[in-house]
Amino acid sequence: MACQHKEPSYHLPELRIVLIGGKSIRGELSHKSATGNAILGKKVFETKRRTAQSEVNQQDVHGRRVTVVDTPAWWWHYPLENTSKLDQIEIKNSVHLCPPGPHAFLLVIPVGLIFCDIFKPSLEEHLKLFDKGVFDHTIVLFSTDAPCSDQSLQYEINTWPALRWILQQCGNRKHVFNISNSQDRSQVIALFEKIEAMNAKNAGNFYSTDAVTGKAVKDQLEAISEKAAKRFAEVQYQRRKLRASIDGGKTPPAHLRLVMVGAQWSAKSSAGNIILKKDAFSVYHRRTTEYCEIGHSVVAHRHLTVVDSPGWFYNHTLQDTCEMDKSEIKRSMYLCPPGPHAILLVVGLSSAFNASYQRAVQEHMSMFSEEVWNHTIVLFTRGDWLGTKTMEERIESEKGLLWLVERSGNRYHVLNNTNNRDEKQVTELLEKIEEMWAGNREPHFRVDMGQAQQIEAKKEAEQKMAKKIMQMTQRQSRMLKELFGGDERPRLTHLRMVLIGRKESGKSMAGNRILFEDVFGPNWMKKEFLDQTGISTAVKHHNDIGGLNITVVEAPGWDKNMIETGWLKSEVLHSVSMCAPGPHAFLLVVPISKAFTERDLTAVEELLEPFGETVWRHCLVLFTWGDWLKHRPIEEYIAGEGKALQQLVEKCRNEYHVLNCNFYIHQEVLDLFPKIYRMVAKNKGHYSTMEVSMTKMQKVARQALLTEEEWNRREQELIDHMLRAIALENEPVPPHVKMAASLDGVFVPSMSGDLPSEAGTTFWSQRAHAKVSEWLNTWARPSEVTSGVDSMSASVSCVENVDESSLPDDNQQQKRRIFPEKVQTTIDNATVSTNTGHTKRRYSC
Known part of the structure; x- marks a missing residue:
């Protein structure tokens, strides 16, 4: 009987760990910060806010000096270009916060995460922020807030090919960690043993860092911080000058008219509700705004009119945007005559303002005259994404944002959508709008009412055409029912x-x-x-x-x-x-x-x-x-x-x-x-x-049955017959919106x-040509x-x-x-059952 070889175990007096991982758009938590707290046995990482910069903490745990570095999470479904430059720099800096380098990277993946194929290239791109050899020092840590059996975990692994690929890259090293059971220290000891075993397999080598690279990253962060402080000072100086003119007697308008434009999913409608202090705009639908909508309110002793417009996809060019959306976005400027005092260009902070995002903003704003930028304030939403970082640091780290704020005269404001009870952030925004008003030659963005009439006339013509299309297709539907009606299918x-x-x-x-x-x-x-x-x-x-x-x-x-x-x-x-x-x-x-x-x-x-x-x-x-x-x-x-x-x-x-x-x-x-x-x-x-x-001879034989001309002739005769019958009914056209x-x-x-x-x-019934009167009384309602x-x-x-x-x-x-009895459908419950009972449905859009 062959002897089983047992890997030599040894106890490292110090362990250095870096936590990495992503976030899912479905709302699952990344569990990174909670995992760090569970490992250290103490709540040292904040779990109620986003980790916006790499943070390091140390504790003595089970006879070891343990250092844990928590890093910003990226979006699992996004490529690297959608992760902000500031987050990328912070992720790079993480390995330099535990010199001379980490023993282990823990890739935190929540159990139950729908790990589709697109996550694989996202992970590959983000790990390129480090040097080569990251996978050799990585353990996949499956986090859970409830007990998880080996069978359940294996089911997850078997379900997702991308997950299996990651495990293969990591040498199939994995560990299950219940973050809700911090009292169970055995799972921490087991994790340390796996890290030590991995270190032994790597010949005792940890992931080494380059001091020169570390210094360059640190210098980059310091430079961003210095530029951010300078920008903040310039903005405050500009605001004080404009506020002085208001305090000197230039009275702002008592009624402020605002128009919001921006990309879809930028939290535009949500921002409108926060500004108006009420639920004026719908936010519970994938497509929240398809028409321009108007809301009114009195906030901080000011009468407000806010127009919300349809959003464009952040990576769409103007050519990509459909005509009905472009028309509505243009129309937004005319719904608060004689024109808006401020255009709030809404930009979300949860992803990078990359080249495609910048191009989309630039092209969609070109639908208005150049004067629009003199009345524009960039409204950054999802301010909670900044964490401990400042807006100025975020601006200085991205070229696109630098272009954006310079284009709008260095006017911007941050709104925290998760804290809609904070009235101060709304009051400060209104003050900035008044200051912009005080600094502009024109009191508001002037709109061409002649063009407004053209837009309204075009919209009316399109609605009339839509009714005609609807009427025509409904009549065609009724004709087809008459021509091909009956009990047979x-x-x-x-x-x-x-x-x-x-x-x-x-x-x-x-x-x-x-x-x-x-x-x-x-x-x-x-x-x-x-x-x-x-x-x-x-x-x-x-x-x-x-x-x-x-x-x-x-x-x-x-x-x-x-x-x-x-x-x-x-x-x-x-x-x-x-x-x-x-x-x-x-x-x-x-x-x-x-x-x-x-x-x-x-x-x-x-x-x-x-x-x-x-x-x-x-x-x-x-x-x-x-x-x-x-x-x-x-x-x-x-x-x-x-x-x-x-x-x-x-x-x-x-x-x-x-x-x-x-x-x-x-x-x-x-x-x-x-x-x-x-x-x-x-x-x-x-x-x-x-x-x-078909050959020429076959075509001749086919024409003997039914020529193209004969088909068209019979078709036209029947269609004409049905149109005359329908015309006699004189049926009204149903409302086009309902x-x-x-x-x-x-x-x-x-x-x-x-x-x-x-x-x-033969697919049809011998009773195909039913009487017109019978048809009209049954199917042609x-x-x-x-x-x-x-x-x-x-x-x-x-x-x-x-x-x-x-x-x-x-x-x-x-x-x-x-569909026979195997398929049962109800609109109310929206359920379907098929004979593929083995399929476990758990996706939604």
């Missing part, structure tokens, strides 16, 4: 779809929603990170739901600046071949949160060109990020975005649908399937490459009588929904009280035919 066992769209359009999210599984990527991620890595080749996934085998193929997306689409054409062709004998639907994915340009339209047309003109009959525009609309109907986006999008919708025979990113609202997904089924029935089956590849869930479930029959389908199967073709998705809509009693009794039965 396409009896399909397979449903195949291809997703086509630009990068970051939400294709992966849509694929996950349709399959009810996270197979294309994590649904909980923020929009700008969901498709960050992207795909370079077509990806295929499928799922069996209630006996229906659904296949979804995602084609690679194109870049907004991409001109050459040759390789993409090959991938789209490959996508179609991956769902042989052909897809039932091409879902053209368009993100509502982004602009749809002529280039996007050209890209779609070029990618579909090899499939022939008939491919458009099989296309549906799938709008993603529907929560960006909030209470707006999708038709307003279509009307306002411009000709390119309108042409795309028209090419798709006005077939469109909306999905938002909430994985738990399933009704909108189920409402997509009737539209696809109706398209399948209308097209007599799936798309087939035979439509463009929306409800789609309640129809009727499929379309053949438009070619009893001719055989291209797939060789005045529509209560905004449509595309039937409706906008339920989750995007503002659901009204809908009388379902007027629907035919077999409506629910027909709904169940889409």
Whole structure:
């Protein structure tokens, strides 16, 4: 029997430990500071505020002199460029606070953290702040505030490939630490033994630091501190001069008009509520402001009017921002005539003001005249993120912030959103606004009311167009119900779809929603990170739901600046071949949160060109990020975005649908399937490459069945017939703002009588051509929904009280035919059960 080798154990009289780790956007705590306290057996690190600079503490613990350094946490989902320069410098400095260097880095990861693949490059980039060899001295410390079994921990590790990769880099060294049980000192002793064993494996070598590098980092921090003190003095001197003119008799206006502009998720609406001292603006929605909103209040003896405007994505160029948002942002300046006294440019401090953020601010502010900067104050939100650092130190550490405050005349203010009861921070902001007013030649930002009238006229025209689009699609929906109505539905066992769209359009999210599984990527991620890595080749996934085998193929997306689409054409062709004998639907994915340009339209047309003109009959525009609309109907986006999008919708025979990113609202997904089924029935089956590849003889034989001209003639005759019938009804158009869930479930029959389908199967009922009167009395009720073709998705809509009693009794039965008893859905509970019971759902957007 072979002897087991036991690693020699030895007791280090001193242990030096550096705690590193990230924060999650889902709100999980990093546990770093609490871990440091548990190790030292004493509360020495503050856990109620953010660690903004590296802090060091020492204690004698179990016969060892233990030094622990706590460091600022980065965002797990962000790359290094999104971590502020000040945080980066502090992380670098951590190893120089425990000379001659740490024995161990403890990478703190809370148990239960959704550790998706994007965390891996984030960790790699942040660890490059240190020299090489960090992983050789790192132990993964799984923190928990409750008992955690080995089986539970192993389940977490098996779940996340990125987590397994990290453990491999660290030599599979790990330790579980219960931070809520500080009395259990055995877990501390066990951790020390693992550190000593790692040190022995490293031949007794700790992570050594370079004194020259340490001095350079220290000098950099001191230089930032000196510049910050100088800037603070200059700002105070400037304020005293302006305040003197007010004290000398220049009376500020009793009514202050403020407009807030800035990026989405900059806490803009929250800041507006703090300023007004009331909940004037909604903050409980992913998309908090889709229209400009106005709030009034009396604060510190001043009458205030605050206008909140829609936010843009912090890394979007002006070209990326959709037209309806640009129009509303411009409109904000005209809602407090004759113009605002101050424009509050809101910037969040929780991430770096990097080059893309700076570009976005610069371009979006260019929508106004140059004079706007003379009336602008930069309002920094999430001031708690500064911790013990000053705003001036943060400014001096980032080139982008230096540009920003200089551009606004060195006028800025910090708002702590977590302390909304602090009235002093609001009073000081109002004083700064009055001081800016005193220093300006113009009392307020003058707006061109002529341009304001043009904006309002454009908005009114777009709303009229939206109503026309809505009316037309509702009528088309009723016609299709008449043409293809009846009790029979396409009896399909397979449903195949291809997703086509630009990068970051939400294709992966849509694929996950349709399959009810996270197979294309994590649904909980923020929009700008969901498709960050992207795909370079077509990806295929499928799922069996209630006996229906659904296949979804995602084609690679194109870049907004991409001109050459040759390789993409090959991938789209490959996508179609991956769902042989052909897809039932091409879902053209368009993100509502982004602009749809002529280039996007050209890209779609070029990618579909090899499939022939008939491919458009099989296309549906799938709008993603529907929560960006909030209470707006999708038709307003279509009307306002411009000709390119309108042409795309028209090419798709006005077939469109909306999905938002909430994985738990399933009704909108189920409402997509009737539209696809109706398209399948209308097209007599799936798309087939035979439509463009058949020989001349085959084409002649096919034309004997039904020529293109005959198809169009019959189609037009039936459409004209239905339009005349609908016109006789003289039905009013429903209000365009009120929306409800789609309640129809009727499929379309053949438009070619009893001719055989291209797939060789008849999908429609012999009763396809029902009487118009019967149809109008049943399925052609005045529509209560905004449509595309039937409706906008339920989750995007503002659901009204809908009388379902007027629907035919077999409506629910027909709904169940889409998905049999294995799929049960309720709008109220927003739950879905599939036959993939092994899947554990715990994501949300």
